[in-house]
Amino acid sequence: MKYNILGKTGLRVSRLGFGGIPIQRVPAAEAAATIRRCLELGVNFIDTARAYTDSEEKIGQALAGVPRDSYALATKSMAVDGETMTRDIEISLRNLRTDYIDLYQCHNIRRDQDEERLLGPGGGLEALRRAREAGKIRHIGVTGHQVERLIRLLRTGWFETVQVPYNFNETKPEEELLPLAVKENIGVITMKPLGGGALPASLALRFFLDKPVGAIIPGMENPALAEENARCLTEDGPLTPADQADVDRVKAELGKWYCRRCDYCQPCPQGIDIAGVFLFHGYFGRYNMKDWARGRYAGLKVKADACIACGACVGRCPYQLPIPALLRKAAADLAGAI
Ligand code: SF4
Ligand code: SF4
Structure with a gap:
């Protein structure tokens, strides 16, 4: 496994990180087996969210007894007011069975009024800074799907990392976001690297091997997926000109109307998965x-x-x-x- 320094956090994180969405769909024992296999493969960066139902709890359970300094935990909250953010940090600490969280992220800020509330007096950012001073969290990051909004948030100077959907079929972050992150030494975490499972793992992961990203965090719900992802990132080299033809074919087939399996659309009142x-x-x-x-x-x-x-x-x-x-x-x- 290769390791990168995650921007100004100084965290040394594995290039392959663990994305915590899909373990919501499997029993706790399967989630634990997947996380333990990731650790064996050298993965030391584990990302989840308050919004991913029982993901934090499953991760906390899986990591019980593992030396705390052998992995970095990242989670996130959609809270924009200080009170809710403070409460969410406490819940995350309890669920993850730890007394500190390496990286706490503002999760998917989507609307102007939420952005103002987050950054304003009594907002979520103030609560995060207080938690950092108290040692409950160590670094503050931001995540989202709107590249322009993320750029604006990064320009405030408050965020040490940014988490954004980025893959060979979704390259908008390359235009302005990545250059800004490099310039400001902001750690980049790429979510949806496999387009929610729609992109072939080998092509999709090798795409990143010459890109300025800190951690690539595909969601993983079984040990076999962890092994396959680790293999693609450690044994195979960057994309070759011959691979590019396959990349172009996949892009043409997919277009932009495809599901990334993030489950933000839930709940459906009819119970449709x-x-x-x-x-x-x-x-x-x-x-x-x-x-x-x-x-x-x-x-x-x-x-x-x-x-x-x-x-x-x-x-x-x-x-x-x-x-x-x-x-x-x-x-x-x-x-x-x-
Ligand atoms: S349809 Fe649902 S799961 Fe798929 S990308 Fe949209 S919100 Fe995510
Ligand atoms: S019933 Fe159809 S439109 Fe309504 S939430 Fe479910 S999937 Fe979406």
């Missing part, structure tokens, strides 16, 4: 695994045709996916006989 449906639909169309995809879809308790087009999910999707229309298409394709 939106990301799950889109995952199976991706395998159906992109990888031509039609029988496999229909078989897995048949096992879902709630099918895509239960969508009543209420629209609740649409405003929550950071990628503005037309979810009801995509579900209709998935339902039509996946409901066929196996």
Whole structure:
């Protein structure tokens, strides 16, 4: 495993980090096995969020007994006011079973009024600075999907890291954000490096080998995925000109309307596992695994045709996916006989 210094935090983090979204979907024992395998592979950067339901708790459980100085913990809160942020930090500490968190991030600031509240008097940033002075957290970062907003937030000078979706199909951060981060020595954490599982791991991860990023954090929910990701980043070299043809083909197939499996669209009042449906639909169309995809879809308790087009999910999707229309298409394709 290779290690990088994460910008001005000075943290020495593994190039491959652990993304904590998908362990929400697996039992605690499977989550623990995945995290333990990551540690064996040299992964020492573990990222999660207050918003990822039981992810923090599962991580805390998995790391019980592991020397605290052998890994760095990052989590985040969507709180923008000081009181809620302070409460969230305490919950994170309890869930993660630790007395300090290496990196606490402001999670997915999306609206102007939230940004003002976060930075203003009595806001979340003040609470984070107090927690840092008290030794409860060590560094402050920011995450989000809106590149312009992230740039503005970084320019305040308060944030030591930035976490942003970045992969070979989503390169907007290269225009202004990455140069700014390099100039200001801000640590870069790339989320969605595999586009939520839509990009082939080898191409997607090797893309980063010559990029100025500190940690690459694909979500991992089983030990085999951890091994595959570590292999791509440690054994294979950067993309070659021949690989570029494959990259171009994948980009052309995907376009921009694809699900990154972040689950921000939940909850769906009908109980549809939106990301799950889109995952199976991706395998159906992109990888031509039609029988496999229909078989897995048949096992879902709630099918895509239960969508009543209420629209609740649409405003929550950071990628503005037309979810009801995509579900209709998935339902039509996946409901066929196996
Ligand atoms: S539009 Fe469909 S998928 Fe979205 S929340 Fe409503 S019922 Fe669920
Ligand atoms: S539909 Fe949008 S919000 Fe929901 S999981 Fe996919 S990318 Fe995330």
